[in-house]
Amino acid sequence: MRFAFLQEPPFCFTDDSGKLGGCDAKLAKKICQVLELEDFSPIETEFAELLPGLSNGRWDMTTGLFISDERRQFVDFTRPIWSLPDGLMVAKDNPLGLRGYHSLARHPSAILAVISDQIQHQTALQNGVPPERVRIFATQAEAAEAVARGTVQAYASVAMAHRGYIARRPDASLDVVDVPASEKQPAAGAFALAKGNAALRDQVDRCLDDLLGNPWHRELMAGFGFGDAEIDLLL
Secondary structure (H helix, E strand, O other), X not given: OEEEEOOEOOOEEEOOOOOXXXXXXXXXXXXXXXXXXXXXXXXXXXXXXXXXXXXXXXXXXXXXXXXXXXXXXXXXXXXXXXXXXXXXEXXXXXXXXXXXXXXXXXOOOOXXXXXXXXXXXXXXXXXXXXXXXXXXXXXXXXXXXXXXXXXXXXXXXXXXXXXXXXXOOOOOXXXXXXXXXXOOOOEEEEXXXXXXXXXXXXXXXXXXXXHOOOHHHHHHHHOOOOOHHHHHOOO
């Protein structure tokens, strides 16, 4: 199992020794073990390469991605592995008083960071953020650093990913603002697989049917900040 991942805690990340951790990574490795595959081979990449890498055979499965009709044209998805709201990463104490996409759109000097090809880019535009006030970055770390430097005033992604990033950097002068459900409902994410590999997708889904919500899974997810209510959304 060649597994493509990003540096995006709490989903996937490497520690100082280079060991891969994170809830998506550990769930993918568990699936590999259940399927009795010989090797679990993680491959680090950037977000924009995840889907092309499936199409051209560089890897077999990716870390969790938001499910969308546009993405379904190019890849297949497993059953959902989480359902999460968006959030804005902002400077400590939220100096602009941002409350979501709408308040950012109304603030004439606020620049928003997004990651290339992530769904939050379109969500921001749909919520009135002018395209000329959006800056595109390749990685979570680059976007977060831009917020810390004041180059941008917010960075839109999954709220849980923002909290995971900040938790690993306790000295970072950063905060998280939850995007209200009125602007963006929590959305489901799943592992992505290449089209035409229905046998692997069915095997992975059967594993997920058995794993999601069981005691092992609940303990795993609790270690990364997920509560029972968030897991129960998947069942």
